[in-house]
Amino acid sequence: MSEGEGIEPQPLPSPQPVAITPQPLPQPQPMAIAPQLPIPLSPQQMQHVATEDIQMATAETPVTGQARMDTAWGSSEGDEDISEMASIGQTDSGEIFKQNYEPWRGELNPRWMRNWAILRHHILGIFKKGHRPWGIPTRIFLVLVFFASLSDAALTLLSSLIGDAEFHSFWGVNRDNLYGHVLGFFPRNVMYYPIVAALLVGGVISEDRLHGTSALYFSRPINRFDYVGMKYASVAFIQAIIIIFTLFLYYLTEIMAFGRGWAWIVDTFPIFLGALMGGVLLIITYTSIGLALSSVSKGKFFPGIGLLAIILGTKTLAIIVKNLFDREILYLLSPYDCLAHVGQTLVKTQPTYDQYSWTWSLASLIVMNAIALYVLSSRVSSMEVTRE
């Protein structure tokens, strides 16, 4: 009741002590100066409206009360329910995941272990999952060629079972057959070994370029020499299983099936070694040329087709020139012909290239390998870590 409203004056009550409790001053509130909108909007809608207005308003926009307020302050009063907005971002997705960084205090093994990892990755990829993913057609073809390469061993075994000497002379171990196992033109160096090499070298380096996986190697403590050396060794090793290992099985089959003694082994072992060296030369040459082609491309098709074209194309060209002009000189351009010429010398079988010395072929092989290895090394040196 305020003073002066009473009808009759009443005696004033005796003064009582008044407990004055200091009250905190009200917090300054932002002035609510936003205009009332005709339709009540949700905070999100209001925010949307304000954003649109701000985007549209420029210095030259005609001034209206609402535009002015919207531009300067936004149209909302700042009374949005923040807890409601925050809860949107905290929606539980139901996923159980706790991110814990687990330290590791182990020791890294030295260089040989890293190189072994590369070799193992490529070789085991032929046999099992989890390593280099060779294509299924490649794996099937390798198995087929492996068994096809053992055909002479199988027929040697058969001849021992039949006991026919003429049959054995046709398939058993001798100079011509040891040479033929490794360097015979048809079918082995037309349908088997060049295609095996083409399938193997096709993607070994080019796919690292394609997928950028070279960065995986070079950002590790692996140098270029180890990288290319282990790739080379792994491709050569797989070819060696097919060419050298089957040669060994062929020789072993003759010994086991016919009960050959030491005298026979001593007599034939140099021929076997000659064939083995011819096989090694073949593997080195095909691998060098194939990897050089792989290092200059970004897919497996070009290196594969390129290798086949070089091996079979130059051979075909040499045959054509020989038949037309009776000159053998162009065989020096053919890797297969050079290998065959050197191989015939090593095994000491009847030479079919008799116009020139075998040393020409050896020199040509050395030049071919040198060029291929130069291309390979220069291209691998230029492979990038940050961008390919």
Next chain:
Amino acid sequence: MALENLNLDIKKGATGLLGPNGAGKSTFLKTILGLIQATSGEGTVLGHDIRTEGAAIRARIGYMPEYDALNPDMDAINQVRYSGELLGMNPIIALQRAHASLQYVGLGEQRYREIKSFSTGMKQATKLACAIIHDPELIIADEPSNGLDSTAREFMIDTLINTVKQGDRSVLMASHLMDDVERVCDDIVLLHKGKLAAQGRIEDLKAIDREIEIHVWGGASKLEAAMIQRGMRVRREGRVMRIAHESEELTSEILLCASQVGAQIRRMHEYEASLEDLFLVIMENLGYDVKSSEDLFSHPIHARKVDAPGHMGGGAS
């Protein structure tokens, strides 16, 4: 791009590596990975000489490349395991660590899937798992959040932050996304034309760009002219103006100008620069007319000046 007169001391923790295209970021990364021989000068990474001990450096660094570096036909667990074997880890240990690393980067449930079925975010996470499999002391992340959607980007950034804070590892992060760098890193290194343009704590560098922001109503152009006349450095975007905070009396001077021209100042506050702003200011100082860092990163630019100003670490006056 050759690096020249680059004198850097990168501290433990997270450091952002910034610079426009051609600034020398990739060259810098290759140099500290020991893959490029420095023709002059010297440097050490984790105590190893960059000229002679590249392999030792790479054994202690985890590198996450910007571009695809995964075999799409391999499953994630074996890809990460192989990356560990390439460091010299025993295959069994590498497999155990691959499981732990993929779990850490959020791919625990997808680790047996082929990488070609992965999204960009999952591939980035796999690359990070490859980088951290041996628990390196320094992780070099080249554009870790490039091309990711918002969810994957958040997760990648959180993972890097967690690696620094919980794992106590150092991260050197090269990125075009300033927000990401600002969230992860405490320090930045800004390269330009193979030279150091700026280096330091982000908070300290931001002080270069202190401004007062005002929202003006009525007579904005007059106010701008009046302020410029009084020697103030003004940047204007419509009714919002930012004035370089160069003197303590700046607030009074702005209000004085406003009263003289009859303009209303509706809001006035200290403007806290973002890393993007800082980047643009530095680039402006280097002589570029750019509107955003995107302009700078996406288009080759022609330098009017090559060196950064002296107070930013460069050679120009």
